[in-house]
Amino acid sequence: MGMLIEGRWSEEDRIHSAGAFVRPASVFDQEPRPEMIEGLGGEPGRYVLIASLSCPWSQRALILRQLKGLASTVPIHIAHGPRAEGYSANGGAPWIVPGSAVAILHLHQLYTLSHPAYSGRSTVPILWDSLDRRIVSNESAVIMRAFDAVQVDPLAPDLTFLPDRLRHEIEELNAQIHAGLNNGVYRAGFAETQAAYESAVQEVFATLDSLERRLSRQRYLLDTTITDADWRLFPTLVRFDAVYYLLHKCCRRRLVDYPALWAYARDLYAWRGVADTVDFQVMREASFANDTSSNANGIVAVAPDVDWHAPHGRQRLGPARAALRGGGSVEIEPATLTVKA
Numbered sequence: 001m002g003m004l005i006e007g008r009w010s011e012e013d014r015i016h017s018a019g020a021f022v023r024p025a026s027v028f029d030q031e032p033r034p035e036m037i038e039g040l041g042g043e044p045g046r047y048v049l050i051a052s053l054s055c056p057w058s059q060r061a062l063i064l065r066q067l068k069g070l071a072s073t074v075p076i077h078i079a080h081g082p083r084a085e086g087y088s089a090n091g092g093a094p095w096i097v098p099g100s101a102v103a104i105l106h107l108h109q110l111y112t113l114s115h116p117a118y119s120g121r122s123t124v125p126i127l128w129d130s131l132d133r134r135i136v137s138n139e140s141a142v143i144m145r146a147f148d149a150v151q152v153d154p155l156a157p158d159l160t161f162l163p164d165r166l167r168h169e170i171e172e173l174n175a176q177i178h179a180g181l182n183n184g185v186y187r188a189g190f191a192e193t194q195a196a197y198e199s200a201v202q203e204v205f206a207t208l209d210s211l212e213r214r215l216s217r218q219r220y221l222l223d224t225t226i227t228d229a230d231w232r233l234f235p236t237l238v239r240f241d242a243v244y245y246l247l248h249k250c251c252r253r254r255l256v257d258y259p260a261l262w263a264y265a266r267d268l269y270a271w272r273g274v275a276d277t278v279d280f281q282v283m284r285e286a287s288f289a290n291d292t293s294s295n296a297n298g299i300v301a302v303a304p305d306v307d308w309h310a311p312h313g314r315q316r317l318g319p320a321r322a323a324l325r326g327g328g329s330v331e332i333e334p335a336t337l338t339v340k341a
């Protein structure tokens, strides 16, 4: 895949250890700074979210941007195009870096503009500060936390997907789901030995089985209150049958074979703005065409024949609720994101 080593692009790959895929930690990983949280809501255009529609980690950030009403203050740039030196910035055409006069072709150039001697992977999503001309975060979890902390409309209820009272439980669930599923599907797909693949697949399905049991009894991961944990799980579920099942050989069962998880995924898909972050065509094309190590001819698999708009019927498990930052929660109409009286 290639990476930057002391500011220079190298085709070297340092992400396998004894045949197993090891996801590198993000070097910009940090807690969001208070002035950044203020700027996200109060300085329209200063922060730009650079994302890819094929990338589940980008999608988490895109979802939070929609749900927190940040579409008017945080512009997005969707990186696309053939992978040469990692992600193309703009389909092979020059892209002017916001806040500068510099034109770039590859996203790794954003990393070196920000940190000239950067060593590490050049990943999306990226939160770019066009005033200071630097990457403030390349870690989806941090970007989600920053977006969550913003209240754009001071008159609207201050909703949070990371309420303090549930934080511990959310973090525990996130860690389990990340290891077993979000990253598990990549450990399966990028494994270089049979043993590494089988152990990853076993964990993927053990995690899905346990989520199926949980979601048969309750509407969302933490009962009726939707949280950060649900929004982190969704991008993996939405890709499961179209990409991971076939390309990453996670083929013991499909999402549609899990009645509760499949209906739950459609419930999340119906929240206002979430479907706008899903592009099945781009997701399949980018995944199949770029993963030439396991798909040498770059043939893009056809789409599974499923209906993401079918009624999910999850209301029978309780109304959808969202937490308020000050404590307590409110009932929400997911399709409009309005608070129910």
Ligand SMILES: N[C@@H](CCC(=O)N[C@@H](CS)C(=O)NCC(=O)O)C(=O)O
Pocket (backbone or CB within 6 Å): 001, 002, 025, 026, 054, 055, 056, 057, 058, 086, 121, 122, 123, 124, 125, 138, 139, 140, 141
């Ligand atoms: N920890 C990062 C991981 C992001 C990540 O791995 N993104 C993938 C795309 S889905 C990427 O940019 N890969 C390019 C690479 O690893 O070189 C996050 O959650 O933001």
